[in-house]
Amino acid sequence: MKHSHVINGTKFRDMFAAATSWLEKSSSEIDALNVFPVPDGDTGTNMLLTMRSTIEAGYKISEPISVSEVVQAMATGALMGARGNSGVILSQIWSGLAIGLSEKETFNGKELAYALAKASETAYKGVSNPVEGTILTVLKDISSASQKQASKNGGDVLSVLEAAVTAAAESVANTPTILPVLKEAGVVDAGGQGLFTILDGALRFLRGEAELMQFRKPQLVSAVIPLTPIVVTAPTSIGTDEVPYGYCTEFLLKGKDLEPEKIKRKLIRRGQSLIVVGDDTTVRVHVHSIDPGNIIHFATTLGTVHHVSIRNMDEQHQDFLEMQKNRAPASDIEVLAVSSGKGLADVFTSLGVAGIIHGGQSMNPSTKDILDAVEKLYSNQVIILPNNKNIVLTANKVKELTKKKVHVIPTTTIPQGIATLLAFDYEADYETNIKLMTEAMSGVKTVEVTRAIRSTTFSGLKIKKKQAIGLLDDAIVTVADNPQKALCSTLSRAGIKKAEVVTLYYGEDTTEADALVVKESILAKYPSLQLEIVNGGQPHYNYIGSVE
Amino acid sequence: MAVKIVTDSTSDIPASIAQALGITVVPMTLLFGQESFRDRVDISIEEFYRRLTQEDIAPTTTQPPPGVFTNVCQQILHNGDAVLAIVISSKLSGLYSSIINAFDTITGKEHFYVIDSKLTSLSLGLVVIEAARMAQNGAGLAEISSTVNSLIAKSNTVMAFDTLKYLAKGGRIGKAQCLLGSLLPVKPVLILKDGEITPLTRLRSMTTVSDYLFNQIAGLKKVSALGVGHATTPDTAYALLNRLAVFFPKEQMIHSPISPVLGVYAGPNVLSISYIEE
Numbered sequence: 001m002k003h004s005h006v007i008n009g010t011k012f013r014d015m016f017a018a019a020t021s022w023l024e025k026s027s028s029e030i031d032a033l034n035v036f037p038v039p040d041g042d043t044g045t046n047m048l049l050t051m052r053s054t055i056e057a058g059y060k061i062s063e064p065i066s067v068s069e070v071v072q073a074m075a076t077g078a079l080m081g082a083r084g085n086s087g088v089i090l091s092q093i094w095s096g097l098a099i100g101l102s103e104k105e106t107f108n109g110k111e112l113a114y115a116l117a118k119a120s121e122t123a124y125k126g127v128s129n130p131v132e133g134t135i136l137t138v139l140k141d142i143s144s145a146s147q148k149q150a151s152k153n154g155g156d157v158l159s160v161l162e163a164a165v166t167a168a169a170e171s172v173a174n175t176p177t178i179l180p181v182l183k184e185a186g187v188v189d190a191g192g193q194g195l196f197t198i199l200d201g202a203l204r205f206l207r208g209e210a211e212l213m214q215f216r217k218p219q220l221v222s223a224v225i226p227l228t229p230i231v232v233t234a235p236t237s238i239g240t241d242e243v244p245y246g247y248c249t250e251f252l253l254k255g256k257d258l259e260p261e262k263i264k265r266k267l268i269r270r271g272q273s274l275i276v277v278g279d280d281t282t283v284r285v286h287v288h289s290i291d292p293g294n295i296i297h298f299a300t301t302l303g304t305v306h307h308v309s310i311r312n313m314d315e316q317h318q319d320f321l322e323m324q325k326n327r328a329p330a331s332d333i334e335v336l337a338v339s340s341g342k343g344l345a346d347v348f349t350s351l352g353v354a355g356i357i358h359g360g361q362s363m364n365p366s367t368k369d370i371l372d373a374v375e376k377l378y379s380n381q382v383i384i385l386p387n388n389k390n391i392v393l394t395a396n397k398v399k400e401l402t403k404k405k406v407h408v409i410p411t412t413t414i415p416q417g418i419a420t421l422l423a424f425d426y427e428a429d430y431e432t433n434i435k436l437m438t439e440a441m442s443g444v445k446t447v448e449v450t451r452a453i454r455s456t457t458f459s460g461l462k463i464k465k466k467q468a469i470g471l472l473d474d475a476i477v478t479v480a481d482n483p484q485k486a487l488c489s490t491l492s493r494a495g496i497k498k499a500e501v502v503t504l505y506y507g508e509d510t511t512e513a514d515a516l517v518v519k520e521s522i523l524a525k526y527p528s529l530q531l532e533i534v535n536g537g538q539p540h541y542n543y544i545g546s547v548e
Numbered sequence: 549m550a551v552k553i554v555t556d557s558t559s560d561i562p563a564s565i566a567q568a569l570g571i572t573v574v575p576m577t578l579l580f581g582q583e584s585f586r587d588r589v590d591i592s593i594e595e596f597y598r599r600l601t602q603e604d605i606a607p608t609t610t611q612p613p614p615g616v617f618t619n620v621c622q623q624i625l626h627n628g629d630a631v632l633a634i635v636i637s638s639k640l641s642g643l644y645s646s647i648i649n650a651f652d653t654i655t656g657k658e659h660f661y662v663i664d665s666k667l668t669s670l671s672l673g674l675v676v677i678e679a680a681r682m683a684q685n686g687a688g689l690a691e692i693s694s695t696v697n698s699l700i701a702k703s704n705t706v707m708a709f710d711t712l713k714y715l716a717k718g719g720r721i722g723k724a725q726c727l728l729g730s731l732l733p734v735k736p737v738l739i740l741k742d743g744e745i746t747p748l749t750r751l752r753s754m755t756t757v758s759d760y761l762f763n764q765i766a767g768l769k770k771v772s773a774l775g776v777g778h779a780t781t782p783d784t785a786y787a788l789l790n791r792l793a794v795f796f797p798k799e800q801m802i803h804s805p806i807s808p809v810l811g812v813y814a815g816p817n818v819l820s821i822s823y824i825e826e
Contacts, residue, residue: 212646215642215645215646346731350730350732351730422734426747427741500752500756534732548752
């Protein structure tokens with residue numbers, strides 16, 4: 001492997017020209033990730049167009065060239081050609097790099113780390129309301145990782161860039177844990193991904209892989225958390241929450257003695273996602289506004305306005321939704337599950353349901369709730385897991401009300417629902433999946449522990465109000481003074497002795513400490529059992545358990 | 549003019565069989581940071597899994613350096629033989645593209661065929677073995693190629709992973725992304741489809757894995773070749789192989805450790821079956 005200790009101007013622009021071609025290969029995939037700040041699906045394209053303008057400007061300089069000369073030209077090119085939110089932030093990164101590398105003939109690893117720090121600083125400054133979990137966070141992580149590497153191994157550019165790319169990948173993977181809208185949409189941040197791809201391309205070029213890059217494609221970073229969109233239909237929620245996105249308004253302002261900071265303050269209340277960057281002669285403005293005319297009018301009072309672009313984001317959003325449909329899904333069959341409790345919803349989501357309908361014991365969703373959830377799905381082939389015997393009938397009614405193919409697998413408990421979902425075969429067709437999933441339903445025994453709501457006698461069991469009762473597959477089989485005792489007794493009736501896998505979901509009234517005590521006592525008795533304790537967060541039931 | 553078969557090390561063909569059938573296996577490259585190894589040549593399978601599971605550094609893989617593969621083929625052509633190269637799916641590695649790219653530089657390229665197998669692991673290995681048998685029996689380049697293409701459509705590998713952690717880390721997760729991040733411990737089962745790794749299902753325990761793989765074979769009409777692959781659990785693989793003997797003569801089954809270059813993505817404890825349907 002070649003070690004590059006310093007980089008000169010020619011190599012610098014070649015490196016980013018290669019990175020731009022690299023970005024081009026996945027720009028449309030990056031478009032499809034774009035949900036923040038507005039899901040208009042153009043981040044990859046915008047970053048690519050910005051990079052093209054950057055590179056073009058870099059190649060207008062004739063050789064021999066210094067790094068400072070070329071990066072200055074590229075920063076100007078970026079500012080002139082910046083498109084969209086991410087493009088403008090990218091142009092800020094370039095302007096920060098130009099500051100960090102000013103008066104440099106060449107640069108080494110330490111100087112690169114310094115320039116990346118400047119880039120991060122400048123980018124944060126340009127955005128009126130920096131949000132974490134975006135390209136900014138990725139940039140910040142890149143900056144700190146490269147500084148750390150530079151202090152360890154000062155001179156080597158390659159090792160600093162390697163550290164930067166590794167940090168970028170980790171940071172991108174982490175974005176959905178920071179920014180909820182990404183998690184909900186099931187994507188990593190598009191801008192962050194774009195930045196990673198650019199640096200990854202630069203690194204590959206520096207490693208001498210230019211030729212190989214022609215045959216390869218950049219990889220999208222996978223998120224560190226499960227990414228499945230959830231359609232939560234709360235039984236009470238009616239109506240829509242559609243807010244118009246307005247117009248994405250962009251232009252270049254030229255004049256004398258322009259003050260970007262002042263312009264930013266003037267515009268801040270007139271729209272969202274405001275970015276104002278540039279210097280006293282050239283300023284680029286990007287803002288999402290309901291009234292773009294007003295903003296352009298204001299700008300013309302300051303100087304001359306160029307490259308005006310006003311795009312209707314609601315239209316873009318529609319295109320984006322179409323694009324999402326085209327994002328190759330793993331299967332064209334979607335599954336909806338009824339459950340209550342955040343933990344259980346997370347479990348279902350992590351196992352790939354397309355939507356959760358909030359409901360369960362004593363809070364049955366209406367036919368309309370279920371119908372709405374079905375209609376919201378992309379697929380025309382839907383499988384519903386009601387997970388409660390009182391909901392099976394309601395769910396079945398949906399079949400008559402929709403044009404979609406709907407099948408209800410009559411699961412009456414959460415463990416049945418999960419076992420059924422696990423049997424889903426991604427390669428099989430709708431009918432086969434219904435068969436496989438229905439078969440799997442009987443492969444699991446369900447144990448539930450709850451409190452008696454009144455005193456009664458049931459199958460010879462005398463039950464006092466508030467006593468703990470244990471149910472095996474929906475039938476009361478035991479009564480005890482506390483939930484732990486009821487659980488143990490029901491588990492042994494469920495045949496825990498012969499079971500391989502037991503999963504216990506503890507409810508909102510049960511603490512993790514209690515659940516862990518239960519776990520230890522079961523494992524002491526059955527040491528070879530594969531036993532998991534999961535925070536289900538369900539109401540009413542202290543424990544729900546599956547015995548397989 | 550005899551036909552020589554060349555493949556890459558992800559085909560998981562045991563060395564003894566490769567030697568007996570005259571198959572040339574070109575090693576892929578495995579990297580632990582700056583340390584580079586030729587797959588199965590410079591690093592033993594045991595050493596590899598020890599490092600994979602115990603070291604912090606995540607290994608990466610790459611195709612053989614450009615030229616290495618084609619030089620091997622060029623050498624065979626110089627000796628007056630024809631070459632049929634059957635290589636790992638172009639969706640999983642750039643090897644096929646790089647051979648095609650270098651194709652025009654080869655002297656005697658009219659006797660050089662390259663096939664993108666759309667497969668990897670033993671499903672590729674079984675097809676290669678069949679091709680090598682035909683070559684030994686004197687079949688020509690065109691005839692073997694056409695048989696290989698029809699076998700590819702009937703060959704597959706089903707892999708049960710202990711974890712998707714390694715596949716996700718390696719960035720080649722593709723459509724199996726949907727199996728990631730499960731809050732319950734599950735064993736993802738994957739299959740090759742159109743040259744890509746795609747999800748099949750999820751199982752709850754390694755015991756059910758053997759049953760599932762067994763049933764996959766039971767569900768096929770008839771197989772003409774069968775193999776079992778494993779990483780760190782040869783005993784489980786043997787047990788499965790013995791059970792599968794009801795469908796296929798045991799002595800003809802291929803049993804092989806999964807190559808470290810695939811192990812980078814599959815991780816320890818993986819169990820797989822590969823077959824050619826008749």
